[in-house]
Amino acid sequence: xxxxxxxxxxxxxxxxxxxVLPSFELYGGVSGLVDYGPVxxxxxxxxxxxxxxxxxxxxxxxEVDSPxxxxxxxxxxxxxxxxFNDKMSECRSCGSIFRSDHLLDGLHHSPENLEAIELDRLxxxxxxxxxxxxESDWKExxxxxxxxxxxxxxxxxxxxxxxxxxxxxxxxxLFPALYRHFRQKxxxxxxxxxxxxxxxxxxxxxxxxxREFNMAELEFFIDPELPPSTDLGKWxxxxxxxxxxxxxxxxxxxxxxxEAFETGIVKHPTVAWFLGMTVEFLEKVGVDLRKIRFRQxxxxxxxxxxxxxxxxxxxxxxxxxxxVGIANRTCHDLESHQEKSGSxxxxxxxxxxxxxxEEREALxxxxxxxxxxxxxxxxxxxxxxxxxxxxxxxxxxxLELSDGKRFVIEEKMVQRSSENxxxxxxxxxxxxIEPAFGIDRIIWHILxxxxxxxxxxxxxYAILSLSPSxxxxxxxxxxxxxxxxxxxxxxxxxxxxxxxxxxxANLDTSGSIGRRYARADEIGTPWAATxxxxxxKDKTVTIRxxxxxxxxxxxxxxxxxxxxxxxxxxxx
Numbered sequence: 001x002x003x004x005x006x007x008x009x010x011x012x013x014x015x016x017x018x019x020v021l022p023s024f025e026l027y028g029g030v031s032g033l034v035d036y037g038p039v040x041x042x043x044x045x046x047x048x049x050x051x052x053x054x055x056x057x058x059x060x061x062x063e064v065d066s067p068x069x070x071x072x073x074x075x076x077x078x079x080x081x082x083x084f085n086d087k088m089s090e091c092r093s094c095g096s097i098f099r100s101d102h103l104l105d106g107l108h109h110s111p112e113n114l115e116a117i118e119l120d121r122l123x124x125x126x127x128x129x130x131x132x133x134x135e136s137d138w139k140e141x142x143x144x145x146x147x148x149x150x151x152x153x154x155x156x157x158x159x160x161x162x163x164x165x166x167x168x169x170x171x172x173x174l175f176p177a178l179y180r181h182f183r184q185k186x187x188x189x190x191x192x193x194x195x196x197x198x199x200x201x202x203x204x205x206x207x208x209x210x211r212e213f214n215m216a217e218l219e220f221f222i223d224p225e226l227p228p229s230t231d232l233g234k235w236x237x238x239x240x241x242x243x244x245x246x247x248x249x250x251x252x253x254x255x256x257x258x259e260a261f262e263t264g265i266v267k268h269p270t271v272a273w274f275l276g277m278t279v280e281f282l283e284k285v286g287v288d289l290r291k292i293r294f295r296q297x298x299x300x301x302x303x304x305x306x307x308x309x310x311x312x313x314x315x316x317x318x319x320x321x322x323x324v325g326i327a328n329r330t331c332h333d334l335e336s337h338q339e340k341s342g343s344x345x346x347x348x349x350x351x352x353x354x355x356x357x358e359e360r361e362a363l364x365x366x367x368x369x370x371x372x373x374x375x376x377x378x379x380x381x382x383x384x385x386x387x388x389x390x391x392x393x394x395x396x397x398x399l400e401l402s403d404g405k406r407f408v409i410e411e412k413m414v415q416r417s418s419e420n421x422x423x424x425x426x427x428x429x430x431x432x433i434e435p436a437f438g439i440d441r442i443i444w445h446i447l448x449x450x451x452x453x454x455x456x457x458x459x460x461y462a463i464l465s466l467s468p469s470x471x472x473x474x475x476x477x478x479x480x481x482x483x484x485x486x487x488x489x490x491x492x493x494x495x496x497x498x499x500x501x502x503x504x505a506n507l508d509t510s511g512s513i514g515r516r517y518a519r520a521d522e523i524g525t526p527w528a529a530t531x532x533x534x535x536x537k538d539k540t541v542t543i544r545x546x547x548x549x550x551x552x553x554x555x556x557x558x559x560x561x562x563x564x565x566x567x568x569x570x571x572x
Contacts, residue, residue: 016522032203032212034207047470051216054280062190064191068194069150069161070161074169074173096130096133099200102202110301146200146201149161166436170192172337176404186222192216193216194215205321207443218434220433224331228270241254257272257276279292279312282442286449287449306330316445323442328433329433330432331429335429363388365413366412446467462522468566473525475503477508491507526547527543529559530544
């Protein structure tokens with residue numbers, strides 16, 4: 001039987017313990033924004049840190065950081081200015097505005113993919129009532145771009161820009177630097193974490209749909225003709241997969257990642273590898289593996305940039321919610337930016353197994369002209385002209401160097417010739433596989449999945465059974481009484497623990513020992529060490545384990561040593 005009050009109790013705990021709270025509540029609050037309190041901010045940081053470490057353990061992946069403000073030209077090229085829309089419907093009676101597809105929840109299997117005319121028809125046929133005034137009089141659905149518009153610069157000299165809706169475009173702009181960093185060899189990837197912004201029409205479901213949110217994304221650049229080999233057999237657990245309902249493998253399936261690739265359910269080996277790596281990360285941060293599934297997008301709901309996309313959905317109080325999207329973006333973004341910018345630096349180079357010999361037209365630099373014209377850059381320009389693989393269609397033409405500098409080359413600066421050359425390879429546009437993680441949604445499900453309730457001594461008792469990797473504190477330090485030397489010893493142990501980088505301890509001296517245990521359990525602290533009268537005599541403390549509340553007595557030295565080595569649990 002569904003407990004309809006569980007959500008309310010969980011939300012109350014999160015607010016009471018400073019984990020997740022409404023933003024700007026003193027001024028009535030703002031929907032679509034949340035605050036992470038003093039406990040929640042640490043949980044969020046540890047989830048982020050775990051995500052970063054998870055991917056940086058792979059040798060050919062690095063971290064980058066690009067601006068959250070993006071020039072309009074970049075987002076025109078990516079398609080966001082034209083395509084990043086939701087439909088909205090306005091109530092004629094009271095002027096309230098809603099996302100059109102939200103009005104049809106439960107009445108259509110995928111209303112978010114419908115065109116405006118179909119949305120209007122269904123809203124009319126079902127006589128949908130406005131939740132504010134109760135009337136059924138709606139204006140026609142119209143698209144609304146979800147990006148926050150801003151400007152760079154002052155007044156007349158300003159450039160139109162947007163707050164980024166994703167981190168991906170910043171990483172695409174960094175492709176030339178990444179390509180140089182990895183010595184022109186693929187595959188390689190870049191990760192980035194940070195804020196994203198989407199002006200949601202009607203944000204709802206608390207942390208599930210926010211206007212400002214925390215993202216963690218990876219762009220993995222590959223040669224489409226040489227996809228990287230992957231070990232899909234290392235994951236032995238089975239996962240629920242729901243292929244494209246319009247495809248030839250429709251229907252829910254339970255199988256291993258390797259089986260999903262071998263049977264053709266997942267067609268690209270790198271996509272399959274990212275599915276496995278995603279589950280591995282979610283397990284690390286404490287998501288219940290029984291509440292994970294992968295759902296493939298149908299062609300009708302695919303993003304404009306993707307050839308294939310799988311959503312990793314998590315089950316919680318809000319039902320199945322997308323938390324990760326793993327998309328094969330092919331070469332869409334890099335080709336679009338090449339076309340719009342005119343740059344040729346968004347390409348890779350592929351060596352042939354056997355070089356090709358052919359006669360072709362070539363250009364040789366005229367040093368007597370180039371030298372005086374370009375001075376200190378003359379040598380670089382001459383080298384770039386000699387290395388040209390593609391002849392210009394006409395003169396003058398623009399020559400771009402590897403550092404991004406551009407020079408106008410006139411016909412007098414070169415000599416035409418025919419020569420027998422050896423072609424060792426060709427340029428190509430890399431493909432991109434992208435796992436994109438919604439950190440706030442993941443955190444919500446971590447809290448949801450690990451919110452446990454029980455009865456203790458006739459009263460309700462709550463525990464956040466968080467994974468130690470994301471708990472706000474590694475250990476709580478409690479003097480039984482804040483006097484008689486127990487307080488001094490507790491502070492000494494606390495200081496010793498805090499001196500070790502990466503270990504977070506909490507010293508709590510307020511209230512009864514029972515209340516302190518309860519507070520530690522409610523915020524997910526896995527261990528508690530209590531200093532009592534015996535501690536003063538023999539330098540031992542009581543260690544309490546959160547999940548089963550079992551207690552043992554250990555020496556202070558053993559406590560500190562095992563805590564630092566992450567082996568405290570072996571003492572039980």
